[in-house]
Amino acid sequence: MLVLTRRGGEGIVIGEQIVITILEVKGTQIRIGIEAPKDVSIYRKELYLDIVGANKKAVLNDRQRLETLLSGMLNKKEEAEGYEKVGKGAEKDGKAD
Amino acid sequence: MGKRIEERGVLDCPNGLLGFPHAKQFIILEESKGAEPIFRWLQSVDDPDVAFVVADPDLFVKDYWENIPIGDLSECDLKENEYPLFLVIVTVPADDPLKMTANLLAPLLLSPLTKTIRQVVLSHSDYVSHYPVFEKVRSVLVGASE
Numbered sequence: 001m002l003v004l005t006r007r008g009g010e011g012i013v014i015g016e017q018i019v020i021t022i023l024e025v026k027g028t029q030i031r032i033g034i035e036a037p038k039d040v041s042i043y044r045k046e047l048y049l050d051i052v053g054a055n056k057k058a059v060l061n062d063r064q065r066l067e068t069l070l071s072g073m074l075n076k077k078e079e080a081e082g083y084e085k086v087g088k089g090a091e092k093d094g095k096a097d
Numbered sequence: 098m099g100k101r102i103e104e105r106g107v108l109d110c111p112n113g114l115l116g117f118p119h120a121k122q123f124i125i126l127e128e129s130k131g132a133e134p135i136f137r138w139l140q141s142v143d144d145p146d147v148a149f150v151v152a153d154p155d156l157f158v159k160d161y162w163e164n165i166p167i168g169d170l171s172e173c174d175l176k177e178n179e180y181p182l183f184l185v186i187v188t189v190p191a192d193d194p195l196k197m198t199a200n201l202l203a204p205l206l207l208s209p210l211t212k213t214i215r216q217v218v219l220s221h222s223d224y225v226s227h228y229p230v231f232e233k234v235r236s237v238l239v240g241a242s243e
Contacts, residue, residue, distance in 0.1 A: 038172060041112060043218055051203040051218055052116035054226045058149050058188040058200070066136065066150060069194045070238070 107142060108207065108214045115203065115216055120147050123214060135237055136187065139205070139214075151184040156237060157199050157230045166221040173206055173217060182207040187230065197234065198227040 004012060011021040017037050024031040034042055043051075060066060106124065113120050122142035127134050135156060141147035154161035162183055175181060184205045189197045201224035207214045 038174065039111070041172070041218075044220060047202075047218055047220055048115065050226050051200070051216070054188065054200045054203065055114055055116045055149075055186065055216075057190075058186045059147060060150060060189065060191075065191070066189065069189055069191070070136075 106212070108212050110214045112215055114149075114205075115218075117141070117144075117147055120144055125151070135234060137184070139184070139186075150187040150189060151205065152187050152199065152230075154183050154185045154199065154201060154204060157185070157228065157233050158201065161201070161204075164222065164224075165219055169219040169221050170206075170217065173208075173215065175208070176210060179208060179210050182209065188227070195231050196229070197231050199230045200226045201228045202226040 006012065006022045008022050008025045011019055013019050018040065019035040021033040021035075022030060023033050036042060108123050108125070110121050110123055112118070120141040120143055123139050124142060126138040126140055136150050136152050139149045139151045158164075173181070184207060185199045185201055186203075186205065187197060187199050201219075202222070203216050203218045203226060205214050206217050
């Protein structure tokens, strides 16, 4: 990693199109201004890592698997709820008949 | 949305998705045979191993797009009268599908006009990257099968 020391008002140029300016240094906080072309995305690092992590977790490459998961999921949930519904359901069904 | 999404053909993704910079083109595939499927597949054309489950965020939260701070979409360069479609990536953990979540913080913005798709990080919104959606999905699934 390249390490540079800068003061408030000073800046850094990256390539031909990106300029980073240290706007203000106040205690533990530093305000930074960034000039970059529109197609360069800029993120707060913690947010970027969060999204990359979420995307990597979300990659599933088997369509069949999702179908199985979905139907399995429905059955599992219904089974779980089945127990509490048995009593109430029977009573309700009885009245309806 | 319905069928129209599937008919858009190959979508360009100039910046790739975060963490997948090489995935520059996608197609959207329908998941189930239902009239209005909940999930769709966002399949990378470049890499067969890269595919995501995606869904319409309005299924999960009310007025999803109305609650996005305007500044968060400024980098998207939307044209006047351009109405993008939003899709969110859904994570379905293999070991516990009931813990499925949707990434409301970084939706995919699909521009029908330019046939492009891009992932936008809504850094000024209150949305989260792992929003639990199982109950919603279940109620839609159960409702549709009745």
